[in-house]
Amino acid sequence: MNKQAQTLAKDNDGGSIFKFILSELRPKGRILTPFNIIAIPIILLGIVLIVIRFINGIGSITNLSQDTPWGLWIGFDVVTGVAFAGGAYVLTFMVYILKMEKYRSIVRVTVLNGFLAYLFYAGALLLDLGRPWNVINPIIGNSFGTSSVLFLVAWHFLLYMIAELIEFSPAIAEWLGTRRARKILSGLTMGAVIFGITLSTLHQSGLGALFLMAKDKIHPLWYSEFIPIMFLVSSIFAGLSMVIFEGSISHKVFFDQISEKNHKAQSGILQGLAKICAGAMFAYFFLQLLVFIHSKNWDLINTPMGYWFLFEMIGFVLVPMLLYLYSYRTRNILLIRLAAILTMVGIILNRLNVSVIGFKWDAPVHYYPSWMEIVVTLTVIFTEILIFRWIINRMPVLRDSPAWVEEEH
Amino acid sequence: MNFDRRNFFKTVCVAGATLAVGNSFGAAKPDESNIEFQGVLYDSTRCLGCRACERVCAKNHELPEPKDELKAGVIRKTSEKQRSVINNYVTSKGEVYVKKQCMHCNEPACAAACLTQAMYKTKEGPVVWRGNKCMGCRFCMVSCPFDVPKFEYHSANPKIEKCDMCYDRIKAGKIPACAEACPGDALTFGTRRELIAEARKRIFENPKDYVNQIWGEQVAGGTGWLYLSSTPFNEVGFNTKLQNSSYPELSKGFLYAVPSVFVLLPPLLLGIHEATKNRNQANDEENE
Numbered sequence: 001m002n003k004q005a006q007t008l009a010k011d012n013d014g015g016s017i018f019k020f021i022l023s024e025l026r027p028k029g030r031i032l033t034p035f036n037i038i039a040i041p042i043i044l045l046g047i048v049l050i051v052i053r054f055i056n057g058i059g060s061i062t063n064l065s066q067d068t069p070w071g072l073w074i075g076f077d078v079v080t081g082v083a084f085a086g087g088a089y090v091l092t093f094m095v096y097i098l099k100m101e102k103y104r105s106i107v108r109v110t111v112l113n114g115f116l117a118y119l120f121y122a123g124a125l126l127l128d129l130g131r132p133w134n135v136i137n138p139i140i141g142n143s144f145g146t147s148s149v150l151f152l153v154a155w156h157f158l159l160y161m162i163a164e165l166i167e168f169s170p171a172i173a174e175w176l177g178t179r180r181a182r183k184i185l186s187g188l189t190m191g192a193v194i195f196g197i198t199l200s201t202l203h204q205s206g207l208g209a210l211f212l213m214a215k216d217k218i219h220p221l222w223y224s225e226f227i228p229i230m231f232l233v234s235s236i237f238a239g240l241s242m243v244i245f246e247g248s249i250s251h252k253v254f255f256d257q258i259s260e261k262n263h264k265a266q267s268g269i270l271q272g273l274a275k276i277c278a279g280a281m282f283a284y285f286f287l288q289l290l291v292f293i294h295s296k297n298w299d300l301i302n303t304p305m306g307y308w309f310l311f312e313m314i315g316f317v318l319v320p321m322l323l324y325l326y327s328y329r330t331r332n333i334l335l336i337r338l339a340a341i342l343t344m345v346g347i348i349l350n351r352l353n354v355s356v357i358g359f360k361w362d363a364p365v366h367y368y369p370s371w372m373e374i375v376v377t378l379t380v381i382f383t384e385i386l387i388f389r390w391i392i393n394r395m396p397v398l399r400d401s402p403a404w405v406e407e408e409h
Numbered sequence: 410m411n412f413d414r415r416n417f418f419k420t421v422c423v424a425g426a427t428l429a430v431g432n433s434f435g436a437a438k439p440d441e442s443n444i445e446f447q448g449v450l451y452d453s454t455r456c457l458g459c460r461a462c463e464r465v466c467a468k469n470h471e472l473p474e475p476k477d478e479l480k481a482g483v484i485r486k487t488s489e490k491q492r493s494v495i496n497n498y499v500t501s502k503g504e505v506y507v508k509k510q511c512m513h514c515n516e517p518a519c520a521a522a523c524l525t526q527a528m529y530k531t532k533e534g535p536v537v538w539r540g541n542k543c544m545g546c547r548f549c550m551v552s553c554p555f556d557v558p559k560f561e562y563h564s565a566n567p568k569i570e571k572c573d574m575c576y577d578r579i580k581a582g583k584i585p586a587c588a589e590a591c592p593g594d595a596l597t598f599g600t601r602r603e604l605i606a607e608a609r610k611r612i613f614e615n616p617k618d619y620v621n622q623i624w625g626e627q628v629a630g631g632t633g634w635l636y637l638s639s640t641p642f643n644e645v646g647f648n649t650k651l652q653n654s655s656y657p658e659l660s661k662g663f664l665y666a667v668p669s670v671f672v673l674l675p676p677l678l679l680g681i682h683e684a685t686k687n688r689n690q691a692n693d694e695e696n697e
Contacts, residue, residue, distance in 0.1 A: 054565060055565055056563065056565065057561065057562055057563045057564045057565055057567055058562050058567070059562025059563040060562075060563060062562075064562060065562070066486070066488065066489070066550070066556070066559050066560065067556070069547035069550035069551055069560060070547065070551055093678075096682070097678050097681050097682050097685070098681065098685055099685040099686070125546075128546070129544050129545045129546055130543075130544070130545020130546075130547070130560060130561075130567040131540075131543055131544050131545035131566070131567065132544065132545070134525065134541070134542060134543060134544040134545070135544050137525040137542050137544060138524045138525050138544075142542075143525045143526045143527070143542045144526070145523045145524040145525050145526045147520075147521045147657060147664070148521060148522055148523055148524040148548070149522075149660050149663065149664065150522065150524040150546065150548050151524035152664070152667060154524055190682070193678075194675050194678045194679060194682070195675070197674070197678055198670065198671060198674045198675050198678070201670060201674060202667055202670055202671070205663070206663070209660055209663040209664075210548070210551070211551070212659045212660040212663065213518045213521070213522060213551075213552040213554075213656050213657070213659050213660055214551050214552060215554075215652070215656070215659055216554055216648065216650060216651060216652075217551075225659070225662070228663050359551075
């Protein structure tokens, strides 16, 4: 049925696109997969909670307080989620700018992941906004707060989403079988890549710069004037670790989509990424060390927060860095995956330490997320995965482009 | 505001240009160096702890009348239902009443943080919140070193609550409601310069009654609300570790770097792209 539709669309060069999209909207494959059985009830519960939140206010389902204005939804969904989405700008830099052709086969899926991450995690921001109907204000220009780091971040989110959509759009054109559109859209790729890398550099660091004015509230072991640089450097290996993690899962789940050639290339790709991660993590660890020595915070190390700091820096930066190095040398794919997971835990720890755990660490009452905040966060993540799966099953993301693309080159 | 003729023309030209260009990006800022902010001097040695200011504030801003009791040593905080509180601190010099509300910084962190200019430093001095612009992101709460803005977490149409120095009254030529209601003359309204002069005079004339510091003269780059106290300020609930330079200064470096990154990075990327393209072509040709 689907194959038919595809050929139909291709033959008519867009003539029956409407019919084709309608047929594609229907779910494919089994409905009762283990993932669906877990995800769908959580998503439904999450939707109910979101409705409650919009009727009774943010406080009705979150543990946020006057002391802790930003909780899980900002600290994890937005600040951590965007760091994980950093893989897209790093990979497009490697493939389109440095021409590292080895990684070309995973660019599309990484860009798609990045785009969906921004769409959903920046979308999750809307849930956290008290007055979301005014979200358009910094965009339409009746009230530009140009002195605000958040203004910069908001604009960059928006523009970067557009850039990533352009980078991904040839895949959509191939899916719809519109040759002319594909030609035009792939001509825009390089511009979008350069623009996108610039935007990413600025808003990855910008997310760190959000916390610069909270100087007296963030624990001094995590606060320094270099937070923006730390966030930027760590987004490199955060993004790539996510690529390793996601790629490893995709290779199992969407096994049938991936050509034999790309299957064989995978271990080489993972090793290459492991090497880059190790390098970036070394730079990051060294920066952290320099900042620590310069800030003369030795006395803080022998406190509970100090142990927590060491736990993060040694357990989840130094150890995965060495693990990456070792697994790259020994070509051990399993260890590369383990290192990726440790690195990702480290990034979650770091972003939460800056934005939530270390924020007002000395307050008498501490914030911890309510179960409802966690359910809403899971709702966002699961919905994103569902959409991701829907796209992978339809568009040439993991599988090779249709034959007519090659013909035109 | 002391305008001389040149400044007046400058302002007119700038204002005209601003209107012509549209009040958005790149519009030159009017010269603000000779604007004088207004503020309030609070003298804790004169405060009786009668809480008339609290009540009149609640009445004036349609907030519930504060009913909780004032007890020595029990610290109440401002909240989304109370913009101004009086507390009774037990200090080395006995019990001292101190009023807390928004400090109305000269360079407010909340206004610098606000991406919609909902938090806004008016030219008269008060820092006000404008609901039609605010999107409720609470970045002002994260940034404010005094933890002043409060958010209505239990409302579908939440507001940020904080003291606005009775901006409407100031515009109408009146003084803030609390300053008017104070029976002990603890609150004095005026321009910041006059208030600092007045505070110095009081310290000079009665050096035994005051610590030799005006809280707010320097902290956070200077604030509109100024405090005199008989005890060191850390004993009456002030965070004396706050920096004296302004808080927006902290993110200025980052923001200044943005245009240069935007100008320099794309050509660099394009250059690398071109360089690697040639290399690949050369390789191809060799292979052929």
